[in-house]
Amino acid sequence: MDPYEIEFIGENRIVSIIPNFSYDKIFLISGEFGPFRAGLPMNVPLWLAVMLKQKQKCRLVPPDWMDMDVLENIKEEEKLSRFFTKMPNEHYMVEAKLILGAASEDIPRAAEIKTIIKDIWDIRMSKLRTSMDALMKSGGSYGRLDHLTMMEINSVKPLLPQAMDELHRMKMMTRKSTPATLNTSTFSQSGSSQNI
Amino acid sequence: MDTEDLDLSGEEEEITAETVLKTLQSAWQNERLAPEILPHRNDMVECMLGQIQHMERNINKLPKTDLRACIHKMELNRIKYIICNYLKTRISKIEKFCISIVNEEKQRIESGTNYLTPSEFWYAQEYLVNMENHLKNTVLNHVPGRMQTFEFNKMAIYPNMQSHIFLKANDTINGIVLEDLIGDQDEEIDLEEGSQHILQYKPIAELVKNGKVQLV
CATH class of the missing domain: 3.40.5.60 (Ribosomal Protein L9; domain 1)
Structure with a gap:
């Protein structure tokens, strides 16, 4: 899938905003939201939050995890653990990108937060590359990937499954060709066709 | 997600549009990622299209600059994207695996477990006929007689x-x-x-x- 599609899926996450206008409840197909009361925090899907922010109709409330102390802890834990730690949010990267992109002035210490989230992402990606390498070397056709977020999984998508497919294909070939003698006939055939 | 055994015809009142949307989204995601074609969820698609029409009629009653109209339109566009992409993904699988899908679908229809909607099945068969005619007109009719047969089974691509x-x-x-x-x-x-x-x-x-x- 395209990263934009993962972002699209991530945009359904619920975030908190403080609107600067008042309105009744709004009945969307994906659920009802509101009522909007100027100055009072309320929950809406991320896509709506970003849209309202762009129209300057609200302020975004930073999600609980978008805080330097919390993120420092996550980073430390991620560094120490051999496995992937559980992220505070299934779509942390999407949420961070959209919120910091649209409303960085609403987030305290936005620049630092951006950097540390990128650090966490980098640590996790390098872990992912190491475990992919180990998986391929052990010739495995199965792996468990708990706590990886969708965006992280998607980032290895063209590579890892296809490499495993190739490996599987080679295993099939070796299994098929071992009982039979080497197919010399095809060699001679291709040789003769070259002569013509 | 317990939407599997929901029966649309019987208890239409029971499911919320929200559930339908969630089911549709997960069907879309599965269809995008599975190598083979999956059983269709036309019930969900039809239901959602009905919702969209209903919503569009309501939006038209609102003034154009109304913020609510904007929000509703944006949501509808998001849902339409899911539906279009879902159907397009299925069509491209049908075109790619045309022969194998038509063959397997014929058996599935007999046992009443069809994966394609009637119109998708019709499209698949039409596509196959057109492909055959095209290959006959461009190549097969111009080669020596014993090579002219169109061998479906050799042409079939399997997921x-x-x-x-x-x-x-x-x-x-x-x-x-x-x-x-x-x-x-x-x-x-x-x-x-x-x-x-x-x-x-x-x-x-x-x-x-x-x-x-x-x-x-």
């Missing part, structure tokens, strides 16, 4: 059921058998609820269809 996919388990499922090609020692694994795995599509194909796992 690679052995390809590896990522999944997340919605339920705990025990005893998935993974075939071991070299050592002949098949491995058995359990999928715990909420856990994520990469493995071959074939052993879990049924679980995708009955909603026990979600492809990611």
Whole structure:
């Protein structure tokens, strides 16, 4: 899938905003939201939050995890653990990108937060590359990937499954060709066709 | 997600539009990621299209600059995107695996477990006829007589059921058998609820269809 599609899926996450206008409840197909009361925090899907922010109709409330102390802890834990730690949010990267992109002035210490989230992402990606390498070397056709977020999984998508497919294909070939003698006939055939 | 055994015809009042949307989104995601074509969820598509029409009529009553109209329109566009992309993905699979899908679908229709909607099936058959005619007109009619037959079975492309996919388990499922090609020692694994795995599509194909796992 395209990263934009993962972002699209991530945009359904619920975030908190403080609107600067008042309105009744709004009945969307994906659920009802509101009522909007100027100055009072309320929950809406991320896509709506970003849209309202762009129209300057609200302020975004930073999600609980978008805080330097919390993120420092996550980073430390991620560094120490051999496995992937559980992220505070299934779509942390999407949420961070959209919120910091649209409303960085609403987030305290936005620049630092951006950097540390990128650090966490980098640590996790390098872990992912190491475990992919180990998986391929052990010739495995199965792996468990708990706590990886969708965006992280998607980032290895063209590579890892296809490499495993190739490996599987080679295993099939070796299994098929071992009982039979080497197919010399095809060699001679291709040789003769070259002569013509 | 317990939407599997919802019967649209009987208890239409019971399901909320929200549930339909969620089901549709997970069907879209599965269809995008599965190598083969999955059973259609036309009930969900039709239901959502009805919702969209209803909503559009309501939006038209609002003044153009109304903020609510903007919000509703944006939501509708998001849903339309999912539906279009879902249907397009199915069509491209039908075109790619046309021969194998038509053959298998004929057997499935006999047992009443069809994967395609009637119009998708019609499209698949038309596509096949057109492809055959095209190949006959451009090539087969101009080659020596004994080479002129159009051999469907040799032309058939099959989806690679052995390809590896990522999944997340919605339920705990025990005893998935993974075939071991070299050592002949098949491995058995359990999928715990909420856990994520990469493995071959074939052993879990049924679980995708009955909603026990979600492809990611």
